[in-house]
Amino acid sequence: MARFVQSLLDGLGQGSIYALLALGVAVIFGVMHLLNFAHGELITVSGYVAYWGFLQGFSWTILVPLIVATAVITSVLIEQVAFRWVRGASDFTLLLTSFGVHFVVEALFLMYVSASVKSFDRPGWITDTIAIGPVTIETVDLLVIAATAITLGLTVLILQRTMFGLALRAAAEDFDAARLMGVRSDRVIRGAFALAGLLAGVAAVFWLMRAGQTTPGAGLTPMLKGVLAALIGGLGSLRGAVIGGFALGIAEVLLRQWLPGAVEGLTDGFVFVLIALLFIFRPQGLITVSHAERV
Amino acid sequence: MLEVDGLTTRYGSINALRNASLDVRAGEIVGLIGPNGAGKTTLINSIAGLLTPAAGRVAFGGTDVTGWAPDRMLRAGVALVPEHRRLFTDLTVVENLRIGGVTRPAGERERLLNEMVELFPVLKEKWTTSAGYLSGGEAQQLAIARALMTDPELLMMDEPSLGLAPILVDVVFDLIARLSADGKTLLVVEQNATRMLQVADRAYVLRSGEVVATGTGNELLGREDLFDTFVGGGPGPGGVGGVGDIDGIGGVGGVGSAH
């Protein structure tokens, strides 16, 4: 039982980051119908900025806001440079465009920094643990869960209470109808990317704290996790994305624990197979967002 | 107030609207009637900016607004209650209304919200219900209220009575009359020609993408050939000949049929 609680908490810690990434993916998918394969690049760019900050001797107190700001700015910038030109294009084009952005960003770091790993110091407390009875929890897990809770809470407030949030949700459901109400498409899309950037920024903080390093290809894994989590939840559903993130995190931790040692390395493989199976039996994901096809 | 001159709109290769002209003066109720597929929705969507016309000109309040995007048209003062209502079904009733007021300052938005409560008491009861759970009548009232939240100078409605039970059709037409009495200018697409003509100051009849008749509501109501104009022919299998006759009529005002 204690072990189960332990894994659950680990899973929540892992899942928190996925949830933040997935929510960003879902927000962008909502307004643009773009499954953003470049979402992980926000973490890559933030990673290099963190590395730069580290070289300047900045402490994590400064690095944290720096990372978040970088993610927001990068997100909006990528939209302006690439995605705005393919608004309304086919899914095929959108998918490959984001795939292209992913590679361009990776190549830029390869070209102008280097292919090698760039390391920076992780915060000293990152390996600290707290024992509550038989359960040992990493401090960072608690911190991630708390920060995620706050960020998600804030996001809910933005989405529910602000006019921007309303406009975003309205546009996600019916873009034309939203424009008929006076919602400006430029602003709502840019806002969606900024919000996705903010969410990814918070995720990036913890991702980088744990990793303590970055490489040009560092965005691949977080992108994949975010995209998959958003899909698990059912693309287009914001709530689903968050649930999907936590589900993915917990599934990973539990699988890693229960798989025999010989195949433990295959955890990711098993997770992908599970996800593929989910899609095969529930193509619409866990949460159904149905829009009937007009004949 | 609104002048549409020679508007032509295509969907791909389809000429859904051919050289349509109309005008709406401040304070009027103008009806757009005609059979299914006549181009009414295309016309109203082209005015609202949902469709981009291939030719022709739309002017509002003296400004050329041809091809303006929907949000820009809205800011200029033209609102549309679109076909099939297109409510935001994931949003609650009050959120739908707030979105309607997105272009208004916060204070005015609240004032308009209160006005809507007075105008549509039924919505207040469903304030925090998702719009997807409203009945047809409630949904239609919400769609109209949402458009009114934009505080438009010209309110356009596309088939407000479609899919409503007869008693609710009454509610909608009463509302149209009431809004007009409050000084709103209205351009309404309607399939229910008889009812529309009863409330309209003037109306245009569309058929096959063209304006084929215009007049005051009563004038058009009095026209015996109205049904034939609608369905396009005289009785019996020989009716096809009638189509040929109509086809020969080009201008506004003259409506031919086989008799």
Place this chain on the structure above:
Amino acid sequence: MGHSMRALTSLIPNLRRDLVFPTGGALVLFGLLVSGGLTYSALVGGSADKLITAMLIDAVMVVGLQIYIGNTGVLSFGHIGFGAIAGYAFAVFAIDPLQKSTVIFDAPWGLNEVQYSPLASGLIAVIVTVIVAIVVGLGLARSGAQSGAVAATVITLALLFVTHAVAVNWYELTGGDRAGLSFAVGATLQSRWPIYLTLALSLILARVFTRSRSGRLAQAAREDNLAARAMGIDPKVQQMIALLASVMVVAVAASLRVYNLGNITPRFFFFDYTLVTLVMLIVGGRNSVTGAMLGVVVMTAGRELTRRVAGDGYELFGLGLDGAPLDWLFREGLSDIFLGLAMLGFMIFRPRGLLNDWELDQWLYRRFAPTSGPGGDGDGTRVPAEAADATLTGSVQPMALLEATGLTVNFGGFRALDNASITVNQGEVVGLIGPNGAGKTTLVNVITGMVDHSSGRFRLTDNGNSVDLTSAPSYVIARTGLVRTFQNLRLFSDLTVEENVEAARLMALAHLRSDGRHAGGGAMSRLERMPSIDTLLRETELEAFRHRRAAELDYGNSRRLELARAAATGPRFILLDEPTSGMSDAESLTMVERVRRVADLIRAGVLVIDHDLAFITGICDRIYCLDQGAIIADGDPAEIQANEMVQAAYLGSAG
């Protein structure tokens, strides 16, 4: 002889156009690639050999991708994952045990002890990969894969990552992340002939597949899944065939790649190679084999140039300007950024690639194949006119009957259809009218299997054979002999007029032939009744636009093409959903004539929906009027026009 001929033409419609020219075109492409490569090698010297070899192998890989992505429109990130499976299978079987004993001495099933010839290993690789592809393909089908479907793309992406994770972690078999599997020095591919052979064959396969029945039906589903199903195509089957053909080529290409490089590690077949091959495919045009090959050449050249510029900078151009202003550009990583930017640039400015769907052999065919007037073109889909005429004089008794009884449909709380019943006899033209929102299209959607209904039954009787089609999938309904058109035009817009009609005909030939073998009678008579494609195009006045893309047609022509396409399936019944919407009155009139003529030609019953009473009364024997989901009147045109309920439904009651 007639039968075997027909069997062939149901696979390949026109021997010269769809077999001879594509094969020749494939060989010309092959010749261009190889001779271009050899010329470059000769000019630059031995250092270019490796580059050209790699390019030719990439070309095979891209052909493999094109067969699936081009024909189905499903974006796959997983083909390089199939490549990884094949590559490892090949390596494990082809590498000699001594070499293997240093890395995978404890491989499962004693695989470290085996060694087969490269050819046999390649075959094993293909078989293993195809088996995996069948499983993946079933999953894709289950997930509702169709052109542009995001879920399908993600499944393929998951496949790529699963194979990578397995390759990294199953080190007993794969040698893991670092070591990988290596051939002994000198045991690698020493001759280009296997590559030449594979490339030539895969190009031929790709071109012939594109022109074959499976290819055509897959393309039809790519253009419009719903319309394809409405014509009797089961897109899942066609996608599976395309997947297997494509994966076979990919498996061979991957084996060659490993054999040529002499080793394999997990990163050989992962994201980077996926990008490289996808960019090659889309730069040239994913819907064209010629384009794919152009993309291979352009991108290989571009990568080589950027790689060398990055390495040698100005010296490459003999300028020797070190530290010059472009140093920021001429550096490592340039070729990667070139790839990424090529992808972005093409997606933004030319998403369909340089050539779109232009094919060398089709261009040659149109230019050089002598056309001896309509029909004299070896049009194998034609059925002798006498056969068609003979059945026209047959029994006057209605042979087929369409019956729907008590159909009810609820959308949420809204009753779109309320206990509606209709019947249509073969040879009869029946109208269905009613105001906007009355439920006309819902009725058609129900009896074509596109909308579920709450209650009621629907059956089709043909030659005394009665089939209950309640809740049957739409493609089964279409095959039984009921096809439809769509209110908002659903043509296969990237295909030509002729290809649109041929797709329908190919489908019909295939299933009628197999039905005919089992049931005889009805199916064979339908087969014989089919007018030739030339006749259909002539009757719908589309001959002049034969080679025009459907998307380029104007509205009237598009409507007639929909009619021709529906008629080409040789149906018992055609449902026309608003065939005149958006037409002027004069156009509607000619449409009346057209519908009658075509219905007579194929002797089908017609159910036509329209709001236009003139059109309906001009064409119909009987008319049903729907209002608020219920049939409120039925009768002959005069009765309907005089009916007050009909008038009220149209004009609205005064209330």
